[in-house]
Amino acid sequence: xxxxxxxxxxxxxxxxxxxxxxxxxxxxxxxxxxxxxxxxxxxxxxxxxxxxxxxxxxxxxxxxxxxxxxxxxxxxxxxxxxxxxxxxxxxxxxxxxxxxxxxxxxxxxxx
Amino acid sequence: xxxxxxxxxxxxxxxxxxxxxxxxxxxxxxxxxxxxxxxxxxxxxxxxxxxxxxxxxxxxxxxxxxxxxxxxxxxxxxxxxxxxxxxxxxxxxxxxxxxxxxxxxxxxxxxx
Numbered sequence: 252x253x254x255x256x257x258x259x260x261x262x263x264x265x266x267x268x269x270x271x272x273x274x275x276x277x278x279x280x281x282x283x284x285x286x287x288x289x290x291x292x293x294x295x296x297x298x299x300x301x302x303x304x305x306x307x308x309x310x311x312x313x314x315x316x317x318x319x320x321x322x323x324x325x326x327x328x329x330x331x332x333x334x335x336x337x338x339x340x341x342x343x344x345x346x347x348x349x350x351x352x353x354x355x356x357x358x359x360x361x362x
Numbered sequence: 363x364x365x366x367x368x369x370x371x372x373x374x375x376x377x378x379x380x381x382x383x384x385x386x387x388x389x390x391x392x393x394x395x396x397x398x399x400x401x402x403x404x405x406x407x408x409x410x411x412x413x414x415x416x417x418x419x420x421x422x423x424x425x426x427x428x429x430x431x432x433x434x435x436x437x438x439x440x441x442x443x444x445x446x447x448x449x450x451x452x453x454x455x456x457x458x459x460x461x462x463x464x465x466x467x468x469x470x471x472x473x474x
Contacts, residue, residue, distance in 0.1 A: 259402060282461050293366070293452055293465035294405075339404065343461045348393045348412070349420075350463065354404035 257340050257353040264361050269327040271356045273340030276321060280342040283316060284350065285325045288337045297338070298325070327358075335360050365389070366466040368453055374472045381440040383469050385453030392458045394436035396420075396428060399450040399468070411436055443473045 254276045263269045275283070280302050286294040300307045300314045300323070307314045313326040327334055340353040369384035385394065393412050397405040397420075407420030409428040417428050425447060429437040436455075440447055450470050454463040 284462075286465075291467075293467045294454075294463075295465065296462050299462070348456055348458075348461060349395075349407065349410065350461065352405040354402055 255340055255342055255351050255353040257338075257356045259354060260357050260359065262359040262361060263330050265330060265332060267330055269325075269330045269334065269358055271325045271327075271338050271340075271358065273323040273325075273353055274321055275323065275340075275342050275351070277342065277344045277351070278318070278321065280344050282343045283314075283323050284339075284341040284343075285312075285314065286339040286341060288339065288355070290336070294339060330358075330360055332360050332362075334358060366453060366455055366464050368451075368466040368469050370469050371467060372470050372472075374474065375440075375443050376474055377444060379440075379443050379473075381443050381471065381473075383438040383440075383451055383453075383471070385436045385438070385455075385466055386434050387436075387455040387464070388434065389455070389457070389464070390433065391455035391464075392433070393456045394430065395454040395456075395463065396426075396436065396438045397452045397454065398422070399452055405452065408438065443471075445473050447471065448473045 257273045284299045285297045287297045288294045311328045315324045337355040339355045341350040366387045395410040396408045411417045411430040427439045453466040456463045
């Protein structure tokens with residue numbers, strides 16, 4: 252079946268770049284998403300990429316998609332304390348609006 | 363701005379109690395979802411609804427039921443709460459022809 256995998260934790264120093272990785276198994280994905288969950292809050296869509304793209308940039312965020320390896324990454328440049336959150340990778344493969352979710356990567360910022 | 367609200371942020375219930383979690387969205391979205399979020403497991407889909415009175419089981423429907431009598435409201439019901447249902451419950455909605463899900467702030471349920 253479909254599966255989305257992420258590491259559970261990532262620790263970086265303030266000002267460095269963070270790279271959060273995600274692998275997925277279903278090659279028929281149409282959209283891949285990154286959601287952000289700040290402490291005590293629900294999830295918010297951060298960015299997404301369509302499966303026929305290999306890169307998308309939005310200010311400090313860069314999404315890279317390697318379809319051959321089924322690998323998605325989110326790079327946050329100049330990581331700030333406000334970037335502390337859990338980042339979820341999700342893919343859409345079905346026609347009924349369901350998403351397949353990763354377990355979430357907790358980004359920890361060291362001063 | 364799309365707004366998804368959930369009736370409670372924190373809830374404490376006793377084993378065996380019937381629990382209602384309410385979710386309301388104000389953007390006329392057709393599709394609504396209930397997830398539970400547990401550390402290391404991410405989001406697991408309990409039920410979703412693609413129209414009024416329509417529902418589909420997700421990955422972990424056991425011990426839960428849902429109700430969607432009005433388009434804007436989707437309720438999650440725990441008929442007889444158990445301690446293994448202690449979790450964070452997240453509601454989300456999306457409109458047809460869009461896969462972007464909008465989330466409520468979550469309800470942290472503790473069953474003692």
